[in-house]
Amino acid sequence: MATAKNVPTYTVPSLSNEDGAKVAEILQDRLNALTDLHLTLKHVHWNVVGPHFIAVHEMLDPQVDAVRLMADDVAERIATLGGEPLGTPGALVAGRTWDDYSLGRATTIEHLGALDEVYSGVITAHRKAAEDTAALDDVTNDLLIGNLRELEQFHWFVRAHLESSAGELSTSKATTELDAARAAKETA
Numbered sequence: 741m742a743t744a745k746n747v748p749t750y751t752v753p754s755l756s757n758e759d760g761a762k763v764a765e766i767l768q769d770r771l772n773a774l775t776d777l778h779l780t781l782k783h784v785h786w787n788v789v790g791p792h793f794i795a796v797h798e799m800l801d802p803q804v805d806a807v808r809l810m811a812d813d814v815a816e817r818i819a820t821l822g823g824e825p826l827g828t829p830g831a832l833v834a835g836r837t838w839d840d841y842s843l844g845r846a847t848t849i850e851h852l853g854a855l856d857e858v859y860s861g862v863i864t865a866h867r868k869a870a871e872d873t874a875a876l877d878d879v880t881n882d883l884l885i886g887n888l889r890e891l892e893q894f895h896w897f898v899r900a901h902l903e904s905s906a907g908e909l910s911t912s913k914a915t916t917e918l919d920a921a922r923a924a925k926e927t928a
Contacts, residue, residue, distance in 0.1 A: 748822025755877060757822070763877045764823030766869050767814050770884065771825055772835045773862050774811035778804050780841045780858060790847040792901070803894045810887045817883055843921060852901045853910065853924025854917040859895035866891060 751760025785800040815825035826835070838861060843854050870884040902910045902924055910927040914920035 751822040752820060752877075752879070755821070759876050760821040761823065763873055763880050764818045764821045766872055767818045767821075767880065768823070768826060768835065769837075770866060770869050770887075771811055771814045771818065771827065772832050773838075773865060774807055774814060774887075775827065775832055776836060776838075777858065777862050778807040778811060781807060781855075783841060784843075784851045784855060787843070787845045788848045788851050789845060790849075792848045796848040796852065796901075799897060803897075806890055806894070810890070813883060814887075817880055821877075821880075842918060846921065847925065847928075849901065849924045849928045850921040852898050853914070853920040853922070855898045856895070856902055856909075856911045856924075857914060857917040857920040859891065859898060863888065863891050863895060 747757050747761045748764070749757070751757050755763070781800050781804045785797055785804065788796050788800075811827075815827060818825040826832075841854070841858065843851060846854075866884060866888055870881055870888060873881045873884060899909060904910070904927075910924045911920040914923050
């Protein structure tokens with residue numbers, strides 16, 4: 741819940757300042773996640789090696805660009821609500837609740853396995869944020885649902901590389917990004 745110092749002096753019509761602050765706080769977490777995701781995707785883009793390098797390398801650039809635009813839209817919505825979007829590296833690190841991406845130079849299949857976990861986490865939290873804003877602000881809820889549509893499609897692009905012809909996902913039992921990277925590599 742927003743504290744008094746975080747409550748803006750204005751927000752959009754039909755929302756109370758307190759509800760505007762709640763929505764902005766939810767969005768700040770999503771801004772952190774999307775900023776982290778676009779940086780992680782670029783990191784993977786630079787560090788994939790091995791078979792299918794060019795396919796994965798080129799698949800990631802449009803994802804990077806789209807996620808960066810999502811972050812910009814989320815930040816601008818925070819400002820529209822009267823909040824202050826925090827986009828500095830320090831604010832991101834201080835506000836995130838997940839570990840930093842830990843793979844460096846690795847094969848495409850290892851990175852795709854790890855990205856399966858990354859996308860799962862981002863999408864799960866984004867879906868929760870959409871649920872939390874549904875009763876508060878239709879515009880924010882619509883923004884988050886639009887993000888989910890794209891994020892889930894990008895996740896599908898990643899998972900298509902990890903799925904067998906029988907429909908089994910090599911990372912299905914993984915619980916961490918490193919476990920997912922190992923599982924993807926073992927079944928490749």
